[in-house]
Amino acid sequence: MFLVVVGLIIIAFAILFTFVPVMLWISALAAGVKVGIFELVGMRLRRVIPARVVNPLIKAVKAGLDLNTGKLEGHYLAGGNVDRVVNALIAAQRANIELTFERCAAIDLAGRDVLEAVQMSVNPKVIETPFIAGVAMDGIEVKAKARITVRANIDRLVGGAGEDTVIARVGEGIVSTIGSASNHKKVLENPDMISQTVLAKGLDAGTAFEILSIDIADIDIGKNIGAELQTDQAEADKKIAQAKAEERRAMAVAKEQEMKARVEEMRAKVVEAEADVPMALAEALRSGNMGVMDYVNYQNVNADTDMRDSIGKATGDNKKKD
Numbered sequence: 001m002f003l004v005v006v007g008l009i010i011i012a013f014a015i016l017f018t019f020v021p022v023m024l025w026i027s028a029l030a031a032g033v034k035v036g037i038f039e040l041v042g043m044r045l046r047r048v049i050p051a052r053v054v055n056p057l058i059k060a061v062k063a064g065l066d067l068n069t070g071k072l073e074g075h076y077l078a079g080g081n082v083d084r085v086v087n088a089l090i091a092a093q094r095a096n097i098e099l100t101f102e103r104c105a106a107i108d109l110a111g112r113d114v115l116e117a118v119q120m121s122v123n124p125k126v127i128e129t130p131f132i133a134g135v136a137m138d139g140i141e142v143k144a145k146a147r148i149t150v151r152a153n154i155d156r157l158v159g160g161a162g163e164d165t166v167i168a169r170v171g172e173g174i175v176s177t178i179g180s181a182s183n184h185k186k187v188l189e190n191p192d193m194i195s196q197t198v199l200a201k202g203l204d205a206g207t208a209f210e211i212l213s214i215d216i217a218d219i220d221i222g223k224n225i226g227a228e229l230q231t232d233q234a235e236a237d238k239k240i241a242q243a244k245a246e247e248r249r250a251m252a253v254a255k256e257q258e259m260k261a262r263v264e265e266m267r268a269k270v271v272e273a274e275a276d277v278p279m280a281l282a283e284a285l286r287s288g289n290m291g292v293m294d295y296v297n298y299q300n301v302n303a304d305t306d307m308r309d310s311i312g313k314a315t316g317d318n319k320k321k322d
Contacts (some may be wrong), residue, residue, distance in 0.1 A: 024054050031058045035069060048073055056086040063090045071101055080108045088114040095122045099154060107157045112208070120152035124212055127163055131220070132171045134178025139226015142178050142187050144194060145218040146170055150209035160208030170214060173198035184221065191216040 028035040035054055043050045053072045060067045065086070072082050085104050092099035097118065107114040127148040135141050148170055153160065177197045181187050187194065195214040204211040281298070284290035 024050055028054055028058060031062065033058050033061050039069060043073065046073075046077070048076055052076055052082055056082045059083075060086045060089065063093065065089055065093065067101060071105075075105045075108070078105075078109060080105055084108060084113070084115050088118045091115065091118045091122075097121055097154065103154070103158075107154075110158050112157050114157070117152040117154060117157055117208075120150075121154060124149050124151040126150075127167060128217065129167050129170060129174075131218075132174045133222055134175040135225045136178055136181045136184040136187060138183050139224060139229070140184035141222030141225050142184050143220045143222050144174050144178070144187075144191070144216055146174060146195070146198075147215045147217045149212040149215070150204070151212055153204075153208055153210045156206075157208045161206055162208060166203065166207055166209055166211070169203040170198055173201055173203060188219060188221075191219050 022037075025035060025037050025040055033054070035057070040050045040054070043053065053069055053076055057067060057069060057072055067086070067089075072086075075085060076082050085101070085108050088104050088108075089099060089101060092104075095118070099118070104114050107117065127150060129146045129148065131143045131145050133141055133143045148166060150163075150166065174194055177194045178184075178187055181193075195216055199211065199214050281290065281295065285295065
């Protein structure tokens with residue numbers, strides 16, 4: 001019977017220490033944090049891990065922050081990172097940055113790293129852009145790489161744009177500044193004109209950062225875009241001219257073929273007319289409009305004409321041979 005009682009007592013203590021975080025309660029009492037044992041049990045019932053709330057609370061009290069379990073538990077239930085929020089509040093207090101728990105919790109729930117933001121407010125971050133290409137007015141491409149020194153703006157962390165927006169705006173400013181330069185040599189001689197012009201545009205408006213400086217880290221010459229465009233235009237004009245010439249040649253060939261067809265048509269008409277001559281002669285002889293001597297004279301004229309044609313062709317061939 002005694003062993004059964006001892007066993008029940010051991011089981012009871014095991015359940016107690018499992019369900020009730022007694023060691024955590026003792027740690028809180030030793031740190032001077034007032035947390036009731038039933039409050040810890042209530043956290044268990046609300047499915048809150050007590051250590052996720054009590055340990056950050058101990059840290060906050062030791063740092064002199066005015067926090068309680070209700071605020072931390074509410075932030076935990078909302079899906080926030082309690083430990084990161086407390087660390088951010090401690091860092092802000094040490095750096096004399098005004099930051100309330102409500103704003104810090106809102107920044108954390110918005111998905112931003114509030115501790116990193118506070119650290120960035122104290123120690124500015126350098127963002128390096130890739131090579132950004134712009135074309136000066138003389139057609140020469142200039143490539144520039146910039147380093148942007150930014151500091152987190154706590155007031156604009158919720159709803160403010162991120163690093164990608166800052167890089168895009170700075171890139172747009174670099175392209176605009178290079179494009180407004182009359183000569184690429186001016187950009188190479190004074191690269192600080194890019195940073196001064198871009199910095200004066202207030203590119204950090206609406207972002208979660210404050211731009212402290214924009215420095216040109218590297219600058220280089222790219223392609224001769226103007227010459228390439230002129231070459232492409234000349235090539236395009238050449239192709240257009242060739243197409244028009246080909247169109248004219250095709251029209252000339254078609255016209256030539258049309259004229260040949262017309263020549264053949266006229267020859268056919270001549271042959272047709274020549275075929276009517278013997279029939280006309282026969283009709284004239286039958287009707288008495290033409291006598292025998294007239295016909296003989298007609299044949300003599302034809303023979304004489306053929307002879308002259310033969311002599312003319314022979315003389316022309318001899319001249320060609322000579």
